[in-house]
Amino acid sequence: MVSLKKIYVTGGIVVLAIILGLSAFTTWYTVDESEQAVILTFGKVEEGISEPGLHFKLPWPIQSVEKLSKETFSLQFGYEEKNGEIVEFPDETKMITGDENIVLADLVVQWKITDPAKYLYNADNPREILYDSTSASVRSIIGSSKIDDALTSGKAVIEADVRDLLSSLIEKYDMGVSVVGVKLQDVELPNQEVRKAFTDVTDARETMNTKINEAKKYRNQKMNEAQGEKDALISRAEGEKAARIERARGDVAVFNKLYVEYKSNPEITRQRLILETLEQVLPGTEIYIMNDEGNTMKYFPIRPLEADKPKSEKEGSEKDNG
Known part of the structure; x- marks a missing residue:
């Protein structure tokens, strides 16, 4: 019959072996390049580890490790893509613009975990909070935008505004995530008839802009031509002015010389002037x-x-x- 002492010794050896085994397997851990870790001491967050490689800690249950990914995640708002198929949720994407029109808007939010401890323990469900914050942000920005901006050239501005508002909300919630980017996927009208009417209006507006640009181009061309003609006329007038001034100066110089000659020989000079005048007035007589x-x-x-x-x-x- 086995003695009680032997049973105790055997049980102690087994317990000791278990403790040694746990110590051997739970005092080290590895962190990959794409991971970040958090050390917990009796459930309390001690420090975050982002350095890849082999690390050591106190054995479980004294200390434990929580690992999280460093990758950038995608939050799909208004639709879900699984196995190459897209499932839309129109009730979530239907919203009213600032000029009281209804549009369907879905988007993708790129985000990543920046503080693992806050992500794990400052919020119960960070992904759900992020989704609700995205919904509130996009509805707020679309609600203050015009339908033309939402459907055409204003998408980039709307994306930037949604990102700024969403980032400020996430910062207030302090749950250890940051928004990397926001991309509107589709912004469209709720039915085909409305889409066709809006397309016709958009086409008409584009035609109007094209005609306006052509008219401006024609106006600029004519203005340049008129400016060139004006400059040419001014240049010719200035040339004629300079020529007449020079001729007048020459005539004055000639008159002054004739006057000097006239003072010295009045009769001869008078006859000479008469003959020269006759030559000019009657050259072929x-x-x-x-x-x-x-x-x-x-x-x-x-x-x-x-x-x-x-x-x-x-x-x-x-x-x-x-």
């Missing part, structure tokens, strides 16, 4: 020498005689006249 002594008028033809004169004589007479 035929000259006749006439003698009227009675009923018959006789004249002496100068031009025909000049035409019959030999060339050498003409040149000589011109030199003499010169």
Whole structure:
């Protein structure tokens, strides 16, 4: 019969072996590159570990480890994608714009865990809180936006505003997560007839903008042409002005010289001016020498005689006249 002492010894050895086994297997742990860990001492958070590799701690149940991922998570608002199939939730995405129109808006929120301790113990269900905060943020921003902005060119502004509002809400909740990005997936009208009417309005607006741009282009072209013609006219006028001023200065200089000559030889200068004026006024006039002594008028033809004169004589007479 086995003695009671032997039973106690055997039980103690078993308990000791269990304790040693737990100590051997629970005093170390590893953290991967994509993980972060939290050390708990009797359930109290001690420190966060983000360094990858092998780490040591006190054996369980004194200390334990909680590991969380460093990856960026995606929160799908208004729809869910599973196994390549998309399930939509229109009741969640239906909202009213600032100009009292109804739209369906779904989006994706990129987020990550930045403080594992707060994520684990500051909130009961951080993912649900994040989803509700996303719903409140997008409804608030869409509710203050016009339908044109939500459906066309204002999506980028709406995304930025939703991200800012959502980040501020998450910061107030202090649950150890941060928002990386917000992306609107689809913003559309609730039924086909409304979508078609809005598409027609959008097309008309685009046509209007195109026509306005073409008109502005034509106006700018004509204004540039008119400006060029104006500059050319001004340039020609300035050139004509400068030329007339120079001619006037030349005339003044000539007059001053003639006046000097006139003061020294008035009669000769007067005759010279008369002859020069006749040359300018009557450059191609035929000259006749006439003698009227009675009923018959006789004249002496100068031009025909000049035409019959030999060339050498003409040149000589011109030199003499010169």
